[in-house]
Amino acid sequence: MNISPTEAEESLAAIQAMVQKTRRSISSSGAYLFLIIWGCIWLVGFMGSQFLPAPINGWLWLVLDTIGGVLSAIVGIRMGQQVRSTTHNHSGKRIGAFWLLLFLYCIAAITVAWPVDGKQASMFIILFVMVGWLAMSLLYSFTPVWVGLAFTGISLVGYFLLPEYFYLWMAILGGGGLIALGLYIRYRW
Amino acid sequence: MAELNETIHQPVRLRIMAALVTLSPGDEVEFTYLRQLLDVTDGNLGAHLRKLEEATYITLNKVFVDRKPRTFVSATLRGRAVFAEHVKALEEILKSKK
Numbered sequence: 589m590n591i592s593p594t595e596a597e598e599s600l601a602a603i604q605a606m607v608q609k610t611r612r613s614i615s616s617s618g619a620y621l622f623l624i625i626w627g628c629i630w631l632v633g634f635m636g637s638q639f640l641p642a643p644i645n646g647w648l649w650l651v652l653d654t655i656g657g658v659l660s661a662i663v664g665i666r667m668g669q670q671v672r673s674t675t676h677n678h679s680g681k682r683i684g685a686f687w688l689l690l691f692l693y694c695i696a697a698i699t700v701a702w703p704v705d706g707k708q709a710s711m712f713i714i715l716f717v718m719v720g721w722l723a724m725s726l727l728y729s730f731t732p733v734w735v736g737l738a739f740t741g742i743s744l745v746g747y748f749l750l751p752e753y754f755y756l757w758m759a760i761l762g763g764g765g766l767i768a769l770g771l772y773i774r775y776r777w
Numbered sequence: 778m779a780e781l782n783e784t785i786h787q788p789v790r791l792r793i794m795a796a797l798v799t800l801s802p803g804d805e806v807e808f809t810y811l812r813q814l815l816d817v818t819d820g821n822l823g824a825h826l827r828k829l830e831e832a833t834y835i836t837l838n839k840v841f842v843d844r845k846p847r848t849f850v851s852a853t854l855r856g857r858a859v860f861a862e863h864v865k866a867l868e869e870i871l872k873s874k875k
Binding site: 589591593596597599600602603606607609610611613670671672 | 782868873
């Protein structure tokens with residue numbers, strides 16, 4: 589079989605375009621949606637923590653977390669219907685169990701440290717989420733390690749250096765950062 | 778010197794293989810989703826998948842999900858190897874031009 593260099597070039601371009609389209613559409617479909625969903629929740633939730641009174645803010649977080657959990661489940665189920673992994677089925681269940689246990693450990697840690705104020709409780713949750721993020725990065729390469737470390741650093745800087753504006757800091761840099769990362773994966777990856 | 782593969786070189790089959798090898802080995806994609814990704818008709822995609830399956834470059838896994846028949850498609854190890862060689866052959870042709 590013989591083809592011209594022009595045809596070879598066109599074929600390689602078609603392959604490259606398809607690989608990129610597949611990555612965006614399939615490989616990154618879950619990652620970017622999870623990041624945008626939880627970025628929006630952090631943005632709205634931490635804005636509420638900064639500007640709303642405590643009782644309303646507690647309910648706001650409860651509603652937002654419920655919405656986030658439901659949307660994440662829908663995205664996860666949709667992803668499973670489009671792409672199935674015959675080798676990672678057990679990993680999926682282990683990942684789910686890991687996040688559930690991490691959540692329970694986080695509640696246990698907050699309970700042990702009680703009484704804690706809102707900022708301390710938020711920082712506990714952020715640190716536990718970041719531990720989960722780093723575990724996913726190091727074990728499964730789902731997300732870059734440096735992003736998890738950067739978020740942790742940003743959160744600690746806000747907590748220790750800008751306590752008055754901690755929630756606002758987390759809303760813009762934490763929530764906004766997650767949304768920006770999600771959009772970056774969607775359109776540039 | 779790497780060799781071109783006539784079965785894979787057909788434009789739709791080339792794009793099918795490019796999409797499938799992008800997935801991790803062992804991952805399989807649903808037929809309807811692949812059709813949307815490639816922007817082809819059911820019949821067209823089905824015909825090309827049969828050709829690739831006959832060549833043992835892909836496997837079609839027909840299952841029932843919620844009592845509905847679903848077909849999942851994945852590249853075989855042989856399919857991945859042949860596709861990689863095809864890409865290498867294309868690159869060699871391009872290099873020989875320069």
